[in-house]
Amino acid sequence: MQRKTPGSSKCNGRIVALADLPIGRRGEVVSLALEGFSRLRLLDLGLVPGTEVKAVRRSPANDPVAFNIRGAMIALRNDDGRRIMVQYQEQEQEMT
C-alpha cells in the first residue's frame, strides 16, 4: 500500500492529538482511537492514516475546530479530536 509523503521531511515529527494541532499547522494522521460509527464516519471523510490535515480555525468558544481535510472544511469537536493522533513538524516552514 502506498503511503503519502508529506511536504516536509518526516524526522523530528512530534505526535500530538488533532485537537492540539495549532491553528495554521499541518499534521499527518497517525492513528484513530475511535471505533464503530464514529470511525466509519471519519473514514468516509477521508481521515485515514497518512492523510494530511490542516487546522484552520477555532470556533468562538475554542470548540469545535475546523480542519482542512482533503480540500473540504470539516469541524470536529475536541472530544473527538483528542482521539485522533497526528504527526507534525514543529519547525515547519510556511507552506502555501
Added chain:
Amino acid sequence: MGISHYPPDVDALRGSFIPGGLGAGQALVALAGNPNTGKSTVFNALTGLHQHTGNWPGKTVTQSRGTYSHRNRTIAIVDLPGTYSLLSNSPEELIARDFLCFAAPDATVVVVDASCLERNLNLVFQVMEITPRVVVCVNLVDEAMRKGISVDLDGLSYELGVPVVATVARTGKGLERLKDILDDLISGRIKLSPRYVVYDDDIEDRLAGLQANLHDVPLGHLNPRWVALRLLDGDAALIEGIVRRLGLYGSAAETGSRTNMQPDNLDGLQETMERAGEVRGREGRWGQGENSFRDRIVSAIYNRAESITRKVVRAGNAKGRDLGSLVDDILTSRIFGYPAMLALFGALLWITISGANVPSELLARVLFALQDRLMDMAARLQIPGWLQGVAILGTYRSVAWVVSVMLPPMAIFFPLFTLLEDLGYLPRVAFNLDSLFRKAGAHGKQALTMSMGFGCNAAGVIACRIIESPRERLIAILTNNFVPCNGRFPTLITLASLLASGEFALDHGSFLASGIVVGMVVLGIAVTLATSWALAKTILRGVPSFFALELPPYRRPQVIKTIVRSVMDRTLFVLLRAVTVAAPAGAVTWALANTSVGGISILKGLASLLDFPGRAMGLDGFILAAFILGLPANEIVMPIMLMGYLSSGTMLELGGLDSLGGILAHNDWTWLTALNMMLFSLLHYPCGTTLMTIHKETSSLKWTFLSAAIPTCIGVSLCLVVTGGARLLGLV
C-alpha cells in the same frame, strides 16, 4: 429500453419512479453525490418544474424525482440522498445503495465538487463498484477556477474509465453535454472500461476466490466483484436483499411463479456466503483499527483518489487567502462571532418589520374595505344575518387579517432567510453555537434544526432526522418549539411594534421593535439550551455522539431564483396553510362569539372562565381563550383574540396598527399585557400540525405530551413571575 431482463421485483421498482411506469424509449437515471456539491442545483436545472418530492417508501428520508426529455427520450431522474460514502449504513446511505443495486438505473450521474475532487472520488469509486454505468459530473468548475484549481477532464476520464463532464449547474453550463453523454451511455454508444480500485493482495486474493464461487449464481445485473466485496464485509442485510429482490430463494420455491430458478445456483450463493463467513471468521472479524477490513478498503480507495488527484488536478499559485476565509475570520471570530450573528439576525428582522409596515397597512385597508362592500351586498341580497356573520365577519375577516398581517413580513423574511441559507451562513451558526449545545449535552446539528424551526416548527421537527443518535434527536425535537416560527413572528412583530411605537408609553421606532423581537429570539435560544441541558441530565441522559460539520465555501446565491423559490415553496405554502386553518376557525369563533347560552356568548363565557388565570399571568380571559382556540395554528391566535374583543362591545373598524392599538387599549392592555403575550406566544404548546408531526416522528404519545407540557409550564411560570414582579415593584 427494449425487453427487460430484470426480475419482476426490480422491474416494478424501476417503473415506480415515473408516472405510468417505465415505457419503451424511457430510461431511469440516478443522481448521486456528496453533500454541498450542488447536486440539487444539477437536479433542478435538469428537471426544471417537472419534479416531485415525497418520502422514500417506509423511510423518513426525502426523495426527489423528476423527468426531462432529450433526443426523443424521456428520462426519469431520481435524486439520491447526499452522502459521503455508501459504507456507513446510515439510512441515507442504505437508500442510495439499495436504489443503485435494486432499481438498476440505466445510468448514474455522480456529481463532484471540482475544488474537492479527492474526497468526492471516494463516492465515485464506491458507486462504480455497484454499477459501471457512471457519468462523473465535475460541478462548480467556475468556483474552482477562481481558486486557481483546474481539472484535466480527459485525464480523469481515462483514470476512471467512465465519461466525465464539467458543469456549472447554476448557469446551466455543460448540462446539454451531460444530457448528450447520458443518452449515448444509455443507448450503448459509449463503451465503458471502468478501472476499479485495486485493494491489497490479501483482499484481492480472497475476492478472486469468492468471485469464482459466485460464477454460477445468477446475480443478474449485479457486479460479482462488488457482491463478493460485500460478502467479505459480512453485509447480511444486502445478501438478504439480493435473495429477496432477485428472487433467488424462498418465496419463489413456495409459489413456483419464478420458474427460471436453478437450485444449483442457489446452492452456489449459499456456499459462497458460508465461505465468506469462514474467511472472515478465521481472522476474528478482520482485526481491529487500522487492520480492519473497512480501514483497508477505505485507505485503498483514498490512496487511489490521491494519486489520481495528483495527476489530474492543477492547483495554481494560491493567491493569498480567499474572500470567504476572510469573511469567516470575522463571522466565526472569538470577538465578533456572536455579535455578528445577533446583528445579522437583527438586520433581517429590521428589514422585515420596516419593509412590511406599509404594504401591511395597505393590504388591510383594501381587504377591510372589501369587507364593507361584501356586507352591503349581503344586506341588499337579504342574506340572513347569521350567514353574513359566519361568512363575512367570521371567515372572511380572519382570512383578511391573516393575509394582511402575515403576507408582507413573510414575503420579506423568507427570501432573505433563504438567501442567508444559500450563502452558506447556517453551518457557521452551527459552528459558533456548537460549544453551547455540547455543554447542554445536545448534538451539534441541533443548531441547524433549530434554525429550520424559525421557518416552521413542524419542518424543524422533521429536520431532526439528520441527527442519528435517538437520544439527541429527541432533545432536538422536544426543544424545537422554543424558537418562534413564522406563525408566531407576526404576533411578536406586531406586539413589538406596538410596544415600540409608543402606544403603551414606550420609545419609538422599528429599530427598537426589531431589538425586542431579537430579545425574544435570544430568550427562546436560551430556553432551548436550558431545557436541552435539563433533559440531558434527567430523562434523556447520555454522552454526546460523534459530530462532524462541513463548512462549505460561501456561494453567491442565485438571487432571483432563490426569491422565486422561497416565495413559492415557503411563503405561499405557509400562507395557504394559515388561510385554510384561519377560514374555518374564523367561522367557528364567530359562531362561538354570537351563540348565547343563558344570555352570554359561549366565547365570552369561556373568556370569563379563563379570566382569573389569565389575569394572574398578566393576560386576560380572551387572550387565553384565543391561545386555546388557536391550537390548530399560531397564526390565528391574534384574529381570534380580536374577534373576542370586538364581539364583546363596540364594533371598531380594524385598519392599521393605530386602530389595533386602540382596540387593545380599550380592553385595558398595558405594556405588561403585550410583553406577557409575547412571552406566552414564544413559550407554549406547539401548534396542532407540529404536535402531529412530533407524534409521527417519535411514534410516542408520551414524548408528544411532554413536547406540549414542557413549554407550557415554562411559559405559564415565566408570565406569573414577570407579572407578579412588575406588580410588586409597582411598575404597572
